[in-house]
Structures are given as structure tokens and as C-alpha cells.
Amino acid sequence: MQTTLDDMFDAFVNKQSIFSNKTALQTGYTPDNLPHRREQINQLGQILAPALRLEVPSNVFIYGKTGTGKTAVTKYVGRKLRDHADRAGVDAGIVYLNSKLGGRADTEYRLFAELGKLFGASIPKTGLPTDQVYNMFINAIDSKKRVAIIVIDEIDYLVRKQGSDVLYNLTRMNSELKNAKISIIGITNNLKFSELLDPRVISSLGEEELVFPPYNALQLQNILEERTAEAFVSDVVETEVILKCAAYAAKEHGDARRALDLLRVSGEIAERNGEDLVVGDHVDIAESKMDVDRVIELIKKQPQQSQAVLYTIISLQNNNKPFGTGDIYDLYCDVCKKSNLKPLTHRRVSELIYELDMLGVINSKVVSRGRGGRTREVQLSISGIATDKIVRFLRAEFTY
DNA sequence: AGGTATTCACATGAAACTATTCTCTGAGTTAGG
């Protein structure tokens, strides 16, 4: 036992990895070269260029589905801008916030707190009135003459939670600043985002718009080839692998991130199996593994009540009969009683079901059964393998 | 038969409440000068 483990570790250390630089495949990596995005880079560059003369650039909205390079392009242009600003001795910079990931800037308070921190103020994460945080941020940014470009990624999430007032305040801020000036870049993958916005905000924030079209399969191949050269030792990835990754990702709206993830996981699988060539089969394995893993991680992170609801849904699914909110609620109350959990109200459970739908774990639609009333009919929308794993996990939590 | 009114079983919306985490403030306490 001991020796086999030693052998395994030794082998692992001695064996030459097929990766030469795995970070090049991880999310958040900004490559030096962004294929097929020349046009967007130029446009954004032109819009932001006035910052180099300490003039305020127009505000921008960037639209495009996930994995179309919005964030990468913005970061890339921002980096270049800062380089040039430094060389010219001008204080023009770009700061990047995400309103969703990690929940860092999804409320007005947190948005200003994060911004304040980025400009050197120390702001606690709770306890202060919002307008005080706002002032702290203003003071911090206004301490020097500068132009700050504020990027808010997944801005639709912020607006959906808080309404467009936050953005309105942000756009009016320039009139309160004496030294500094700000301009805003909003990034969203919701193409109908502007419908959520107040007309006032649209007119001041949507001065310029950039649309990022999805990549097609051929473009995805280029991207993958380039990253492969960076990330892998040469000649360990078969051409078929790249073709397959590109094809899988093109099938979903041309998502480059997904293509790269697929490539990375394929590589990891090959490496773990001790093989020194990545082949097409690895991609197939990666594809199904990633799906299952994603769902399971998602569910483990859900609050207990939501897990309980999902557990009852899975149980009901076994009866092979269509079922709605009422059925779920009844059984859910049973589950709660047996698991010593305080049942939530009908209203709340209804909401939890809707949230599970949004997460893509279940499929539901509101149907009217005439005199039978209206209800939300629910179906599980995850694969059998994933369901089995989930049930095993949930059985430990609940008894029924 | 054809038209309309009801009714069911929830959906959906808004507001209010709860518990938790955290800050700031100012009164009271302590210890050194």
C-alpha cells in the first residue's frame, strides 16, 4: 500500500507533464493575442483613447453571449491603455468589477465599497450607511487628477437586483467630482438588457455599443490551436481533439470558454491516466464529466431547503407521473417532518422551484389545467448519472 | 349549440419581518503622570 503510493507519487514527479503552462487554459487568463477580435479591440480602443489626454471617454455597453471574449478584450485594451498612460505620465486607468461572481458588487453598497477599495480607501463590508460609503469613494477617487474607466461585468445582475438607480447615480457622479472623471463600461450577456433600464440611464450610459458575435467552429479552432501551443508541450495534442472541442462548443452558441475548458479537462484526463497523448476519446469523456460535475457542485452549494425541495422532486419523478407545485409541497412537508426540518411556506417553496429551474437543474413551465387550476409542471432535466450521484448525496441529508 | 360567468390552484408581486454580522459612539473605567 505504502509503496504503491510512493511509486505513484514518484512516477508523477518524474514523468514529464504534457502541460507546459496550464494557466493559459484557465479562466481569467488574458492572452497576448486575441484572434478574430481585431475589430472590437480597435473600436474599444478608439472609444477609450481620449482618456490618454485626460478627457472623458464615452460610456460603453458591451453585449455578447458567454465566451465571446468580452471580458478578455476589455482587459486587454485596459492593459494596453494603462501602459500608454504610464509612458505618457497620465493617470488614466481601468478598474474591473464583477457584479455576480463571488457576490462582490451586487448591491449599491458593495459596488461603492469595492470601488473605494480599488482607489485606496479602507471600507468595511457592512455597518456603514450607504451614502457614507459613497462619499468615501468620492473622496478616494477625487484625491488626484485622473480618468478612471470603471468596468462592471455582468451588469444586468446588478440592475435586476437593485434597479437602475444605482447606474443613474454612477452616471451623474462626474458632476460631483472636481479632479477625477469617470466613465463606465457595462458588460452583459443579456441581449435584451436595455429593456430593464430606465430611459434616463440608457441615454447617458449607452452612448456607444459594442456587440460581440459568437465564434464559429473555424474561429474556435484557431483559438484552440493558439492556446494549445502555449499550454501544452508540442505534439501531444492530436488535431482531432481540437476539432472535437471546437465542434462541441460551436454547438452551444460558440462559447470559447467552454471550448477551452473542454480542452483543459481533456488534457487533465489524459495526464491522470498516465498517457502522453491527448486523443479524441478524452474529449468525449471530458464533455460528459464536466456536465455532471457542474451540476453536482451547483447542488452542493445550494441551501439545505433548496436541496430538500430537489430531493422531493427527484422522488416524485420516479412515479413517472406529471406533477406540479402542490404535489411537491405536500411531499416536501413530509420530508421536512421526517428530517426534523422546519417546513417553509408554500410561497417560498414556489420560489425555490423557480430558482432550481433557473439553475437548469429542472425544467418547469406554468400550465393551466382549466378548472384544475394553474400550476407549475416540473421535470428533472439532468442526466441519469448525475441524478444517481445527487441522490446519493441527498440521502445522507434527508430521510424519507 | 353557442355564449358567458365561475372557479380552481396556484403564480406573481410587494412589503414587512428576522437573524446575523458588523461599525460607530459615547459613557464608564482604568492607569499613569
Add this chain to the structure above:
DNA sequence: TAACTCAGAGAATAGTTTCATGTGAATACCTGT
């Protein structure tokens, strides 16, 4: 008198409850033929 401690007030936030209102179509009920 300056430094320290500590309780209390006030905030933000997630998660929930309470109350109110909305809704699509099968069915019951009518009306005139």
C-alpha cells in the same frame, strides 16, 4: 487626563413570511332556437 472597554444604536443583507392580487382555460350555467 489619556487610553481602554463595553454596551447600545444603527446599517446592510439574506432569507423568509404575510398579505394582496392576477390568471388561463375547463366546466357550469344560461339563453334562445
